[in-house]
Amino acid sequence: MSKELRQKYLRTNKTTFCLGCGYEIFINCFLRANEELGIEFQKTIFVSGIGCAAWIPSPYFRAETLHTTHGRPLAFATGIRLVRPKNRIVVISGDGDLVTIGGNHLIHSARRNLPMSVFCMNNSIYAMTGGQAGATTPKGAITSTDMEGNKESPFDLIKLVLASGANFASRYPVAFPRQMVEGIKKNLMAGEKKFAFTEIVSVCPTQFGEKNNFKSPGQMLKKQKESGIISGEFDNLEEYLKL
Numbered sequence: 001m002s003k004e005l006r007q008k009y010l011r012t013n014k015t016t017f018c019l020g021c022g023y024e025i026f027i028n029c030f031l032r033a034n035e036e037l038g039i040e041f042q043k044t045i046f047v048s049g050i051g052c053a054a055w056i057p058s059p060y061f062r063a064e065t066l067h068t069t070h071g072r073p074l075a076f077a078t079g080i081r082l083v084r085p086k087n088r089i090v091v092i093s094g095d096g097d098l099v100t101i102g103g104n105h106l107i108h109s110a111r112r113n114l115p116m117s118v119f120c121m122n123n124s125i126y127a128m129t130g131g132q133a134g135a136t137t138p139k140g141a142i143t144s145t146d147m148e149g150n151k152e153s154p155f156d157l158i159k160l161v162l163a164s165g166a167n168f169a170s171r172y173p174v175a176f177p178r179q180m181v182e183g184i185k186k187n188l189m190a191g192e193k194k195f196a197f198t199e200i201v202s203v204c205p206t207q208f209g210e211k212n213n214f215k216s217p218g219q220m221l222k223k224q225k226e227s228g229i230i231s232g233e234f235d236n237l238e239e240y241l242k243l
């Protein structure tokens, strides 16, 4: 990532994310995608909730940003969509925020299909508050609330969003940044016309990695590369279920 690009889009190059946090990879990919599409941040309104992921746009992006209440960024984004029809609306927030506490807003936003881009940072837990389990935590994972392993099954976010009525859902792991840049571009273009949802499969070495025997952030990325996570764009639930 060029220093110039970060200077152009970020208020400061120094973020507070932990060393090895997947969110830094996403930020670099997101800036690259915007640059390649020639998008002006000045005409984008970013919305986030509460959590580490919510800090990605706010305070770092040189743009209008709304840092809202936990679980509610999609409700705020819906309101902004209605009063600011000419602006691009981009929601960037965590899985705990958008799916667990805010799941009701997610299904209804997908059903409503209003034009906006949504990037859900899935690091499998509620990281900012100490690594509690949520609706995206894999079965068996050790968290601060499940020392013997999570007993519940996680949501498949693509399935959830498509079943709720959206027809643009995609998934990209941070271990594949080149593919992610292209995926972010597709989302940003689709988000001009409809509800475009992208799950970014991230890594949190601090709150998830350490408890689950990962020795380093690099080991988490290696596991992602080898795990064969289904990624790409999906518009049809039946087709997705065949994969």
Ligand SMILES: Cc1ncc(C[n+]2csc(CCOP(=O)(O)OP(=O)(O)O)c2C)c(N)n1
Binding pocket: 050, 051, 052, 053, 054, 070, 093, 094, 095, 096, 097, 098, 121, 123, 125, 126, 127, 128, 129
């Ligand atoms: C209504 C409400 N409930 C709980 C909290 C505490 N809280 C703040 S951040 C957070 C976790 C956010 O997790 P996630 O959205 O997954 O983002 P991450 O930190 O993992 O990036 C929680 C539970 C809060 N601020 N407001």
Ligand code: SF4
Binding pocket: 016, 017, 018, 020, 021, 022, 023, 052, 053, 123, 127, 128, 203, 204, 205, 206, 207
């Ligand atoms: S706690 Fe996890 S998600 Fe939060 S900044 Fe650190 S590595 Fe990233």
